Amino acid sequence: MIFGYTEAQISGFFLTYGVGAFMLFMLFIIGQLAWQSKAGKFGALVIFLGLGLGMLGFAAKFVIQWWLER
Template structure:
């Protein structure tokens, strides 16, 4: 498709597509904290609880980049 292999399309979708979805999820978590008037500590707890799972994906991507693993 357009001269790209299936592996290249999947890698693009995983990095850019999922990355943009994660940014949207952070926006939603921030909006939730704003509307609930959680305060600084409450906002931190909300982000820690709801967005902590994304840290693993980001760490995996950074480790692969640092070690030049494809």
Template sequence: MFGFTEEQITNFGMTFGVGAFIIYMLFIVGQLAYESKAGKFGTFILFVVLAFGMVGFIAKSVITWWWGL
């Protein structure tokens, strides 16, 4: 497709596509905290709990970059 291999398209989607999705999810969590008037501690808890799943994906990306896989 457009001169790109399947591997290149997948790599682009897994880095920029999922990265953009993670940023959008952080925006949603922030909007949720704002609309619920959670306060500073409540906002912190929302970000820690709801964004905790993203840490694994980011850690996987950092580890593979560090090891050069």
């Protein structure tokens, strides 16, 4: 036990909230890339779709898990 929590509790917390915070930071980075490259509206959409598609899959995993466990 670390600080009164088990290893499973700590890893579950950081897998949910830590990776979620990292995903928000990645959205900021993708936005910066689109802005600095002067991609325009369509180019920014393509950048967000291309780089953000993996994040959508990660979020869908939590929704599917919630749906199957209820």
